[in-house]
Amino acid sequence: MSADRTPANKAVSETQLIARAQQGDEAAFEALFNTHKRRVYSLCLRMTGDTAEAEDLAQEAFLQLFRKISTFRGESAFTTWLHRLVVNVVLMHLRKKGLQQVSLDEPDGSREEPVKRDYGEDDHRLLGSVARIRLARAIESLPHGYRSVFILHDVEGYEHNEIAQIMNCSIGNSKSQLHKARLKLRELLREEAKNLAPEESELSGLDPER
Amino acid sequence: MSDQDNETTVPERAACREFERGLASYLEGGAEPSVLAHAKQCPYCAVILADLEQIRFVSHHLPQEEPPARLWANIRAHLEAEGIIREPVPAWRRWLPRPAFFPSSAPLGALAALALFAATLLVPGRSMENRSRLNAGTAGGGMVAASVAPIGPDENLTRTLSEMEEAYRSRESSLEPTIKAAYQRSLASLDACIHECSRHCEMEPGNTLARQYLVRAYQTKAEVLASALEYGGR
Amino acid sequence: MDKSPKILHRMPDVRTISLPCLLLVITPAILLAVGPARLEKTFDTKPDPQISLTNLRGHIVIRGWERSQVHALCLTASPRVEVEGSAMPATGPAERVVFSTRVLDPLVRGNDESADCNLDVPAEASLEIRNRQGSVQVEHLQGQHASIDSADGRIVATDVAGHLTARSLGGDIEIVRSSGRVEANSITGNLTFTEPTSKNLRGNTNSGHILYTGNFESSGEYILSTYSGDIEVVVPPSASFELNAKTVKGKVENAFKLQPKRHAPSSLGYGNSLFGTHNTGNATVDLTSFSGHVRVRPSH
Numbered sequence: 001m002s003a004d005r006t007p008a009n010k011a012v013s014e015t016q017l018i019a020r021a022q023q024g025d026e027a028a029f030e031a032l033f034n035t036h037k038r039r040v041y042s043l044c045l046r047m048t049g050d051t052a053e054a055e056d057l058a059q060e061a062f063l064q065l066f067r068k069i070s071t072f073r074g075e076s077a078f079t080t081w082l083h084r085l086v087v088n089v090v091l092m093h094l095r096k097k098g099l100q101q102v103s104l105d106e107p108d109g110s111r112e113e114p115v116k117r118d119y120g121e122d123d124h125r126l127l128g129s130v131a132r133i134r135l136a137r138a139i140e141s142l143p144h145g146y147r148s149v150f151i152l153h154d155v156e157g158y159e160h161n162e163i164a165q166i167m168n169c170s171i172g173n174s175k176s177q178l179h180k181a182r183l184k185l186r187e188l189l190r191e192e193a194k195n196l197a198p199e200e201s202e203l204s205g206l207d208p209e210r
Numbered sequence: 211m212s213d214q215d216n217e218t219t220v221p222e223r224a225a226c227r228e229f230e231r232g233l234a235s236y237l238e239g240g241a242e243p244s245v246l247a248h249a250k251q252c253p254y255c256a257v258i259l260a261d262l263e264q265i266r267f268v269s270h271h272l273p274q275e276e277p278p279a280r281l282w283a284n285i286r287a288h289l290e291a292e293g294i295i296r297e298p299v300p301a302w303r304r305w306l307p308r309p310a311f312f313p314s315s316a317p318l319g320a321l322a323a324l325a326l327f328a329a330t331l332l333v334p335g336r337s338m339e340n341r342s343r344l345n346a347g348t349a350g351g352g353m354v355a356a357s358v359a360p361i362g363p364d365e366n367l368t369r370t371l372s373e374m375e376e377a378y379r380s381r382e383s384s385l386e387p388t389i390k391a392a393y394q395r396s397l398a399s400l401d402a403c404i405h406e407c408s409r410h411c412e413m414e415p416g417n418t419l420a421r422q423y424l425v426r427a428y429q430t431k432a433e434v435l436a437s438a439l440e441y442g443g444r
Numbered sequence: 445m446d447k448s449p450k451i452l453h454r455m456p457d458v459r460t461i462s463l464p465c466l467l468l469v470i471t472p473a474i475l476l477a478v479g480p481a482r483l484e485k486t487f488d489t490k491p492d493p494q495i496s497l498t499n500l501r502g503h504i505v506i507r508g509w510e511r512s513q514v515h516a517l518c519l520t521a522s523p524r525v526e527v528e529g530s531a532m533p534a535t536g537p538a539e540r541v542v543f544s545t546r547v548l549d550p551l552v553r554g555n556d557e558s559a560d561c562n563l564d565v566p567a568e569a570s571l572e573i574r575n576r577q578g579s580v581q582v583e584h585l586q587g588q589h590a591s592i593d594s595a596d597g598r599i600v601a602t603d604v605a606g607h608l609t610a611r612s613l614g615g616d617i618e619i620v621r622s623s624g625r626v627e628a629n630s631i632t633g634n635l636t637f638t639e640p641t642s643k644n645l646r647g648n649t650n651s652g653h654i655l656y657t658g659n660f661e662s663s664g665e666y667i668l669s670t671y672s673g674d675i676e677v678v679v680p681p682s683a684s685f686e687l688n689a690k691t692v693k694g695k696v697e698n699a700f701k702l703q704p705k706r707h708a709p710s711s712l713g714y715g716n717s718l719f720g721t722h723n724t725g726n727a728t729v730d731l732t733s734f735s736g737h738v739r740v741r742p743s744h
Contacts, residue, residue, distance in 0.1 A: 023296065024294060024295055024296025025295075025296075026286070026289075026295045029286075029289060029294075029295065030282065030286070033282055033285065034282075037276075037277050037281065037282070038274040038275065038276060038277070039274055040277075041274075041275055041276070041277035041281070042272075042274040042275045045275055046272075054277075055277060055278060055281060058277055058281060059281060059284055059285055059288075062285050063285060063288055063289070066285075066289055066294055067292070067294065133273070133528060133530050135265065135268050135269065135272065136272055136273070137534075139269075150269075154265075154266055154269035154270065155269050155270070155272055157270070160238075175234060175238065176234075178234075179233070179234035179237070182237070182262050182265055182266065183262075185265050186258070186261045186262060186265060189261075189265075190261075271546075273528075273544070386553070386554065386577075388577060388596060389576070389577060389595055389596060391596075392595055392596035392613050392614040392632075393595075393613065395613075395614055395631075395632045396613045396614060396631040396632055396650075399631055399632050399650045399651040399671075399672075400631065400650055402651075402672070403650055403651075403671045403672070403734070406734070406735070407734070410692065417692065419690055419692050419732065419734065420692060420734070422732075423671055423734050426648075427650070427671070430631065430650065434613065434631065437595070437613075
């Protein structure tokens with residue numbers, strides 16, 4: 001729905017807004033906030049799994065952004081700048097809480113667990129059309145170490161080299177964590193699907209009419 | 211396989227082990243022909259691949275959450291206290307409606323336009339006292355700023371509106387025909403109003419009703435363009 | 445009842461196509477082969493819940509009922525379109541229930557995008573409905589707020605007691621027996637207000653007509669405006685109001701005896717206007733059309 005936003009026009013408008021925000025124009029601050037609030041808040045929420053923490057972190061990220069906006073000279077895309085800032089705020093917070101961001105396992109260190117497989121069932125599909133909400137919930141259940149890499153890569157679209165830089169780990173480590181995260185998510189969703197009525201799991205969570 | 215339980219670990223087949231080794235790279239776009247080839251042969255590995263493809267696909271389309279409304283109020287309070295906001299929005303401007311037509315969130319251009327538009331509602335040089343009176347007059351949400359509206363929009367507004375219109379025209383073809391027709395009818399209706407009211411304002415500078423309609427038509431046009439731009443192709 | 449968020453999407457016959465060989469293909473493509481889908485779901489709710497629905501295309505009907513439950517029945521034209529329903533909190537009775545239509549396959553266009561939804565909701569629920577294309581019908585609601593947006597759909601709200609906001613670019617808006625504050629906005633659509641008991645009612649359209657039939661409440665405020673359409677107000681002879689009617693290019697026609705009465709052009713300096721009081725003038729009525737006619741007449 002929001003895939004096409006005519007980058008050229010957006011860029012023009014955003015440049016104007018940034019220039020006005022640099023002059024301290026409240027309307028421009030608010031417009032910038034409104035444009036980015038959902039993505040910023042969603043990122044904070046997914047990374048922390050807690051609405052109160054997410055709100056605090058989103059606030060902190062926007063405040064840092066607006067405090068520094070006078071230094072923004074347009075060398076990088078504003079959105080990139082903002083999201084890097086948000087990620088840093090969140091990771092700093094998680095570090096302070098003592099949560100491990102990336103497993104220290106080397107990518108090809110120990111022999112990895114074999115992938116779990118289901119046999120003997122009629123329907124092997126995971127979720128029918130995968131429920132986004134169920135997936136979002138499963139992401140929240142991921143261990144922190146996997147979760148950050150997964151969110152940054154699969155949800156936010158960062159490349160492994162960027163993640164490695166942000167999280168201060170190797171590219172191989174980022175790739176390895178991502179794969180583990182996906183397998184873990186699959187496991188979580190499979191387990192959840194098993195707990196549902198067979199028909200329900202096939203019908204993507206619909207409470208069947210009976 | 212007949213001795214397998216409903217769930218078990220991977221069967222010790224070399225091909226399956228090979229599949230697993232190539233899986234991560236394949237999902238990252240690596241050339242791993244053996245992964246796909248094996249999945250076509252082995253239904254169990256096919257399930258794994260399909261699951262992971264689904265997870266990857268859906269992860270890119272997760273819904274975004276709306277933060278609580280108080281978030282902006284809190285941020286704004288900080289910005290004001292720290293002196294970062296140097297040009298606060300006058301209270302009256304807050305009464306201008308946000309982009310009203312579906313959907314609710316407006317793109318930057320529209321917000322810029324609305325803000326610029328709001329600024330043009332006042333004739334340059336009008337005092338703050340007049341602004342305050344304007345507040346009182348428009349708080350009920352009726353027509354905006356009629357008594358002090360300029361005859362026409364200023365250059366900023368005209369430029370911003372024409373930028374929005376240009377952006378809209380460039381993506382108009384991607385809109386669904388019926389939606390496009392609705393936008394076309396709406397914009398034509400508003401343009402007719404703008405054209406006629408501008409003419410009346412020039413001919414009869416004292417015609418406050420024409421000014422009221424002109425101001426509102428500009429405002430509504432900005433909202434309509436905002437919502438059209440937000441649609442994108444869908 | 446399970447209150448966890450779920451996709452409310454039922455896909456009949458999916459077993460028949462879930463052969464291992466198809467598993468390589470991602471879900472939307474799998475679903476290409478199957479027909480329309482029906483979904484049904486019930487959520488238990490807390491008092492005064494908030495219900496929101498965002499839909500691309502289709503007809504939406506929402507009715508208030510006495511139960512503390514939201515019951516949703518939706519038909520999607522294509523199995524590649526899903527309606528997600530989620531309750532917050534995820535366990536126990538919901539404070540908020542959110543429905544949202546999503547197109548899983550970007551190739552789905554036109555009528556295939558459509559989802560028709562019937563929702564029964566607690567009468568005291570607040571509503572936020574966005575339906576891009578297609579009608580929205582809302583009935584028997586007493587919640588604090590009902591907000592309905594459409595790009596090109598007709599909106600009909602009947603017996604709504606809370607603050608009602610209805611907006612459509614091109615669709616007509618019909619408000620029947622409203623009793624709370626009403627704001628109706630369209631650009632090319634007509635506005636119809638029938639027997640309202642609202643004390644604060646605003647209707648605005650650019651090129652549509654406006655028809656108001658019923659009475660005015662004591663100390664009520666009624667503001668109706670159109671640019672090129674006509675405004676017609678039909679109220680009983682006993683109605684008590686202060687009228688301020690204006691038009692630049694049209695005519696003001698009034699069949700009530702108003703006191704005092706002044707006719708334009710003297711009062712405005714342009715166009716036609718009419719200002720006067722009927723009976724004790726309890727309600728304030730402001731009618732404005734730029735190029736249309738304004739008519740005020742008694743009902744019989």
